[in-house]
Amino acid sequence: MSCTGKMLIGQQAVDGSSRIIHAINPATGERLDPGYAGGTAADVEKAAQLAWDAFDVYRETSLEDRAVFLETIANEIEAIGGDLIQRAVAESGLPQVRIEGERSRTCGQLRLFANVVRAGEWLDARIDPALPERKPMARVDLRQRHIALGPVAVFGASNFPLAFSVAGGDTASALAAGCPVIVKAHSAHPGTSELVGRAVQKAVAQCRLPEGVFSVLFGSGSDIGAALVADHRIKAVGFTGSRSGGTALMKIAQQRQEPIPVYAEMSSINPVFLFPAALKARAEMLAAGFVSSLNMGAGQFCTNPGLVIAEKSEALDTFVAQVGERIMQSAAQTMLTPGIHDAYQHGVSRLFRHDKVREVARGQACEGPNQCQSALFVTTAADFMADKTLQEEVFGATSLVVECDDGTQVKQVAEMLEGQLTATLQVDDDDIDAARQLLPTLERRAGRLLANSWPTGVEVGHAIVHGGPYPSTSDSRTTSVGSAAIFRFLRPVCYQALPDELLPEALKESNPLKLKRLYDGKRES
């Protein structure tokens, strides 16, 4: 399958008519064809109307039909074969094996949501049967289920061109919930976006769904993206990217006549707490694990460990020295885009020039365009707490070690951290009591707490949380990865005394979907 440079609006392939975007191969600096002309307000209008027209039908597809649709998308993505892998590698500079892994993750994710849809727990069906004899007042029959919010705008992320993009977690969970999706493709990987978009488009046709269930638009975020979020037919937004991008969309969404929820996953520095006994027992091992997590994907993971917090000690010195040595041996890596590379350089030199921060090490010299050197810096807790800018994310393989005087200061640092996606504890048996003291703080500060593992790598399952307090995300009440992500796109509707023939399947007295409903407050078995 080859790229055509067209947007996908329903079942049509449409030429854009605003500024042309070309992907850049960051490894070579080469401009990739074809160009993608951006959409206009008229394209947003058309996609939004199609999505709106599709909504009532799509949200009432049977559980089985919707699950099969998600599985068909996965099949169609796999069917693209090597063309997709090559294009994604060229557009992202990421290694082929990583892109292949990301493809299985993406398809696995779609299949997971197919099973979630089939299981039907997301409907949260509840029945409070009538109690005509109740005193002082009879109770009428009340039934509740969840329905889809409406068409959802999804913004693809640059750093996972498959798993957090056109058919990534936001799209999969929104489609699973019964929401049509309009994707604003990320301008860094338009070809990958088109190829995946065509796979979804095919699945829509194959499953005989209304065409408006899915569209892909190209163009700038401030233009097409903003128009999409402002459109009255869009009822929720999924976004993964920068804090400035996410907060801009939040503002647009709040200023609408009807404000809508924005699920923006934005920025996180993912603190790692090294406890004394663990450090003493295995400083070298920790250094190895840390650097391998830090360097993963050139540090371009939302969960990259950008902050290390520990009490001063010889063992910490050993850790820092070991990390430094490993970083000096780390080969330079190609970043995703020239823009991300520039921002990384800027962030690193900000730390380098900071008079309270000491550079420990830099990685090996760059040998090609858009390459980055890993880096490690150190500061003291007092200096860290005195300057909030030291909490700003440097997106890439750079981390800052914060040396604390004692456990009390570790807790002080933890308390003043901004909201995070993750917080990691490296602990041995003798650290357990100290770790327990810190847990309440970390639960308030992060969505996922890890012990003796590293934050990069987000498992797609039922128990995962990829989310956290602001500003790591715009809404800590949810996750953007894993099966619970479906709840972001649903709302409850209650049916009072409706004749059985008017009730949705999920709530009919005969329970045709065989759901385990909450009946009079008790879970059916």
Place this chain on the structure above:
Amino acid sequence: MSCTGKMLIGQQAVDGSSRIIHAINPATGERLDPGYAGGTAADVEKAAQLAWDAFDVYRETSLEDRAVFLETIANEIEAIGGDLIQRAVAESGLPQVRIEGERSRTCGQLRLFANVVRAGEWLDARIDPALPERKPMARVDLRQRHIALGPVAVFGASNFPLAFSVAGGDTASALAAGCPVIVKAHSAHPGTSELVGRAVQKAVAQCRLPEGVFSVLFGSGSDIGAALVADHRIKAVGFTGSRSGGTALMKIAQQRQEPIPVYAEMSSINPVFLFPAALKARAEMLAAGFVSSLNMGAGQFCTNPGLVIAEKSEALDTFVAQVGERIMQSAAQTMLTPGIHDAYQHGVSRLFRHDKVREVARGQACEGPNQCQSALFVTTAADFMADKTLQEEVFGATSLVVECDDGTQVKQVAEMLEGQLTATLQVDDDDIDAARQLLPTLERRAGRLLANSWPTGVEVGHAIVHGGPYPSTSDSRTTSVGSAAIFRFLRPVCYQALPDELLPEALKESNPLKLKRLYDGKRES
């Protein structure tokens, strides 16, 4: 128990120092003692810090302890006895039997949440066990539970001085979730607020909880209320009141450094659709039921039926005439406050003066201060659709009948309605097909759909939804009444590979809480 005029900050009774508020007995116009001096920024600061200090302890109370606390609140409210009833009657102008009913509802609601807490489903405990042998990558152990968001600011509503006020649904659900609560008492019923607040305060002491779990402040919304919502220690807001009040709080919450969720239940005109066969079969019965719902509590219910939509017919004429007659016989009723009474007069005269609206009837003349006459108006669908101001809520016992040419026009009117708490269908067997056509529209427009009942009266149970699309509420994804209201104040936290001794009870391998957890995607039985 008598009123002292003091605020309740933790276990203290504190004199305010800003403007003094006096409740007015709306039935007599009499000023009620004592005066309640409003709080200052220092009082907000003190209550917020106490709440913050209490948070980590309170959110980890055992399920049983927290349930007993909720039950103790209910017992303490009942123990106030007649003093509470008399004060609430004096401050609201509502009949004694209604206030007594509201007290049972309030206490029943607290006991319902006690049972919800004990059942533990709200923890949504999930375990994805480690799969060390999985290829290509091992899976680590992941566990998820929900924890409380943090201290919650609750704004009492004027129209339910017990059930939607100091210890009403917002407070009960926030406390159930593990959130400390600071109430900004409604200035219309400060005495009732103090009495109920003291009951909660007693329960806090009796259950040996940290005092910051609960405080009550007096003062204006734009002053104390705004300061509360802006405070960085407050993590969510519950509000029932006007659209202007709710949207003002939303704005403050969004402009914080850390935006927080606002659950505002604001305004709704609760359309009632009269279908042809039902109208033909029982226009008189429908008229009787409608007027009784309209007049309930002087029309001061959030779910008051302010709009009637039907196809033109002789039966509709009969309905309108019958409603008119019943309204003319309706005695005037005392409204809650002089302000609400003024707004009602203003709203009714706006309809009266509207040149596309015809007055059908008014209720009997007023005989005391702050009394309102019920009223019925009629307009055509074309005129209704041409003027959005006709959708503005008139809070009180007034309704507008919209006459449509045919079923298509009924659907057009339904499609252009703003978000609603409820939508009601009056249907007979022959109407079922037409009703089915309208359902998708109504599901998108309202949180609760009723057939052959009336929207006033909101059952407190598991299946109820008291919520709906904007502007009926600020957040359609939730309900403010019923057991599902607890989910508003929770967020998921994931624990990756944590040693069992660091895991919360809900997630320990031995399952000490005996929860039915989602284990590897399957519900434990």
